[in-house]
Amino acid sequence: LGGLDLLIKSQFVEMFGDIRISSIFPNISLDNFAQIGSSKRVHAADYVESGIPFYRSKEIIELGNGQEPSVELFISKKQYECIRKTNGVPCKGDILMSAVGTIGKMWIVDGQKDFYYKDGNIISIHSEETNPIYLKEALANLIDDFKSANVAGSAYSALTIVKLKKMTVPMPPISLQNEFADFVQQIDKSKFDVQLLIKNIRRVKFYDQF
Numbered sequence: 211l212g213g214l215d216l217l218i219k220s221q222f223v224e225m226f227g228d229i230r231i232s233s234i235f236p237n238i239s240l241d242n243f244a245q246i247g248s249s250k251r252v253h254a255a256d257y258v259e260s261g262i263p264f265y266r267s268k269e270i271i272e273l274g275n276g277q278e279p280s281v282e283l284f285i286s287k288k289q290y291e292c293i294r295k296t297n298g299v300p301c302k303g304d305i306l307m308s309a310v311g312t313i314g315k316m317w318i319v320d321g322q323k324d325f326y327y328k329d330g331n332i333i334s335i336h337s338e339e340t341n342p343i344y345l346k347e348a349l350a351n352l353i354d355d356f357k358s359a360n361v362a363g364s365a366y367s368a369l370t371i372v373k374l375k376k377m378t379v380p381m382p383p384i385s386l387q388n389e390f391a392d393f394v395q396q397i398d399k400s401k402f403d404v405q406l407l408i409k410n411i412r413r414v415k416f417y418d419q420f
Contacts, residue, residue: 233380314353343391
């Protein structure tokens with residue numbers, strides 16, 4: 211499956227160049243085309259036994275890896291609705307990014323279920339001018355560069371909203387972004403098919419033992 215991920219990275223470079231070095235498209239500050247922020251603070255006293263899933267970095271990383279999140283925390287539906295009305299909640303196509311510890315792991319919100327997330331640990335990125343699949347891969351490249359540049363210092367342990375806003379992202383035509391996104395979705399489908407095949411082979415091997 212790692213080979214399929216490399217295929218995505220290779221296709222990105224082929225279409226857009228190595229954006230960590232230079233770009234054939236205009237570089238635009240992230241702050242100029244995206245809303246970047248975090249969540250409204252939720253206190254430990256607000257957790258309930260069941261209700262709306264409350265994601266931390268761990269769950270965002272799991273979701274970004276295509277796994278079911280191991281949800282351990284919840285807030286009430288009433289509190290969620292209050293936050294939704296007053297502060298807003300993530301919507302389909304938004305990117306959520308881990309910002310502390312293991313930084314730069316991302317998940318594109320799929321809009322399938324209600325949830326909320328932990329402030330400080332996760333940064334949200336909302337843009338109506340880019341394809342989120344293209345933007346996610348572009349940011350992955352830039353954050354790899356950011357981590358390499360800061361590996362010797364303490365700045366590596368956290369990516370702040372201020373730092374993210376200053377990052378400049380190449381802005382190719384939306385048609386090219388969509389073309390890349392279609393390619394990624396085909397690869398993701400292939401990943402799913404391969405994982406299903408592996409699971410079935412393991413199941414057959416298990417039953418063959420008896």
